Amino acid sequence: MLIFPLSRSGLAKFRPLHRPFSQKIISQDKQTKPYRKPNSPASPVSCTSDTFPTKCDVAIIGGGGMGSSTAYFLKKKAGRDLNVVVVERDSAYKKASTPLSAGCLRQQFTVEENVLMSRFAAEFLHSFRSEIGDEVDPNFKSYGNLYMVDEKNAERLAQGVALQKQLGVKSDLLSNDQLKAKFPWINPVGVGLASYGCVDEGWFDPWALLTGLRKKAQALGAVYVDAEVIDFEFKSKDGAEYDAVDKIVVRTAKNEQRTIEFDKCLLSAGAFSGELAKKARIGTGTGLLSTSLPVEPKKRYIYVINSQGQNGPPLTGPQVRDTSQVYFRPEGPNFITSRSPPDDREPSVDNLDVDLDFFDTDIWPHLAYRFPAFESLKVVGSWAGYYDQNTFDQNGVIGKHPAYDNFYIAAGFSGHGIQKVPAVGRGMAELIVDGRFKSIDLSIFGFERLIERRPVQELAIA
Ligand SMILES: Cc1cc2nc3c(=O)[nH]c(=O)nc-3n(C[C@H](O)[C@H](O)[C@H](O)COP(=O)(O)OP(=O)(O)OC[C@H]3O[C@@H](n4cnc5c(N)ncnc54)[C@H](O)[C@@H]3O)c2cc1C
Structure with a gap:
């Protein structure tokens, strides 16, 4: 059963908590020196703290x-x-x-450069304190990523994992039986193959x-x-x-x-x-x-859910992507979940309102089928953001x-x-x-x- 804590129209909007930056027009950069390009006759620079940079x-x-x-x-x-x-x-x-991103970091890509960029992201997050400072903490939770595909996409998944292994990524393939044994809260029916990585994979705080x-x-x-x-x-x-x-x-x-x-x-x-x-x-x-x-912008929703079911996914478990492309991951005491809408139902980008019906029709049925503990849940918040979609x-x-x-x-x-x-x-x-x-x-x-x-x-x- 799907339980909403409030009437649909009154559903709480949830945004990651953050403080806006100061509204100052120009930051203080009193020590800025002119930069001289090689063979440049004069300094091209006039950025000072008390004038608008021209x-x-x-x-x-x-x-x-x-x-x-x-x-x-x-x-x-x-x-x-x-x-x-x-x-x-x-x-x-x-x-x-x-700041509206889900903050997922994964090593499981199929193009070498994408894998290498994710490897550097993990390295950067591990050294964040020494590189950037300790004023903020990106809170990298390397709880892993689990991807499930159906039979027809199994070969593609296996090829991806082979490349990742060559690049030093610790991802492994799981058969249907192995998936069931490792993650007993998953209904494995219809899963052809899964891949799981738990080193340098997970999520962090984008803000x-x-x-x-x-x-x-x-x-x-x-x-x-x-x-x-x-x-x-x-x-x-x-x-x-x-x-x-x-x-x-x-x-x-x-x-x-x-x-x-x-x-x-x-x-x-x-x-x-x-x-x-x-x-x-x-x-x-x-x-x-x-x-x-x-x-161009494409509007994407994120729903915050609280699971009421028994024997469900742990709050220290991986981000999981189902064969239907619905994904979820733990977020504090809750989980966040989403998927992209089909091409013929792209929502308007005029505002960042959340479509609550989309959760009912396109997300919850898949969650409840694949992860039976999610048959009973509460939607406790939601937000929307713009994907920076390269349509090519x-x-x-x-x-x-x-x-x-x-x-x-x-x-x-x-x-x-x-x-x-x-x-x-x-x-x-x-x-x-x-x-x-x-x-x-x-x-x-x-x-x-x-x-x-x-x-x-x-x-x-x-
Ligand atoms: C709901 C959601 C979930 C996501 N989840 C993930 C995830 O799990 N993992 C992942 O890797 N990625 C995820 N992403 C994608 C990721 O957030 C983006 O790819 C990334 O943040 C893009 O960064 P950016 O700097 O290019 O864009 P932005 O963060 O949008 O920065 C662009 C900036 O340009 C400014 N700007 C725009 N026009 C002008 C102008 N004319 N003049 C001056 N300033 C301007 C904007 O105000 C903005 O601050 C997600 C995105 C969304 C929306």
């Missing part, structure tokens, strides 16, 4: 997980001589994907990760500007096929319009990156600029845009981006400062694949 070396659009991670790794790498300005329109991060990265980036001198990027300005280059992107046009929290000139710019505006890319002529121009950035191949677009010398993109991580935050930030910092990826070669995720219609075939995403 120029900078690197402008980052969007200070969510990707933007703040890049800001941190840039400052760590290049130090005070590199002026980094992060423009963030929602300083409380009410609608950003990062704490963001808070730590942002504060550390600011402490190292990155300047956060409370404003919305609304347009770009260009300048023509002699003999070049495409104009160069030169400035971002922003509307400040005080409703003033300003420009910030940059040497390099990173677009990391999450789910809204595709729309903003058009202002940089990406998808509206000719030649290399005729291909759009296929990143559901993988991040990471790298420099081929039409520009100075315009970079990190967007479109499609529901598996929070675990990529450390690796993408480090990779973007390498690309921007050193001109190439040094730690993990992320070039398969470049914009070129969109132009050449070469999807990255990651099979472990739904």
Whole structure:
């Protein structure tokens, strides 16, 4: 039986608890020194603590997980001589994907680069205190991840685990009988094969990760500007096929319009990156600029449930994904659960209201069938957030845009981006400062694949 604690319309909305960042327009960076590009006649920088930054070396659009991670790794790498300005329109991060994420980290991907990024995420979380500080704790719970597939997807799962093992991941295949023996609270009927990993797999607090990265980036001198990027300005280059992107046009929290000139710019505006890319002529121009950035918001719900059943999943158990793609994991004394809606029932993205009927029709029947203890449960909360969906191949677009010398993109991580935050930030910092990826070669995720219609075939995403 499904028990709701309140009338449906009165169901409590639940949001991860967090405090908004201060609303200051510019952080204090009194020690910022001018940065001189090689052969540059004059300093391009005028970021000071008492003026709005009109120029900078690197402008980052969007200070969510990707933007703040890049800001941190840039400052760590290049130090005070590199002026980094992060423009963030929602300083409380009410609608950003990062704090609304479920925070799952898994090693169980089928593309090597995705596995390597998750390996680095685990390493980063383990060393968070020494790297970032102890003001916030991402609370990494490595309780494991369990994936179940039906017979027809068993071979794909086995191939994925074989690759993961080659890369040093501790994931194992479980037959139907082994699954039943190890997890007696699962009804294994219809499960062809399962994979289970319990080293460096689990979940963490995305808000704490963001808070730590942002504060550390600011402490190292990155300047956060409370404003919305609304347009770009260009300048023509002699003999070049495409104009160069030169400035971002922003509307400040005080409703003033300003420009910030940059040497390099990173677009990391999450789910809204595709729309903003058009202002940089990406998808509206000719030649290399005729291909759009296929990143758009998709609304996804998370329901918080309290299990009333006997002999159910333990609160220290793994995150579990069913053959139906319904997943759940422990969250304190409760569990959180969700799945993506079918393509023909994508909800409107006009607001972040939660559809409670979707739980009744599309989630609970699968939970109750596969995990009999969940036949009896209470929905004690819910929230919704935007997946930053790459509609082309559901993988991040990471790298420099081929039409520009100075315009970079990190967007479109499609529901598996929070675990990529450390690796993408480090990779973007390498690309921007050193001109190439040094730690993990992320070039398969470049914009070129969109132009050449070469999807990255990651099979472990739904
Ligand atoms: C419900 C849900 C569950 C998820 N679960 C997981 C999970 O378990 N594991 C996982 O790995 N990933 C998960 N994800 C995905 C993950 O949260 C995202 O991929 C990741 O957070 C993307 O980070 P981002 O920095 O690109 O985007 P965001 O966090 O959205 O940051 C982008 C920032 O850009 C700002 N911005 C946008 N436009 C402008 C503009 N014009 N000017 C200035 N600023 C602008 C926004 O305000 C925002 O703060 C989940 C996402 C959701 C919604």
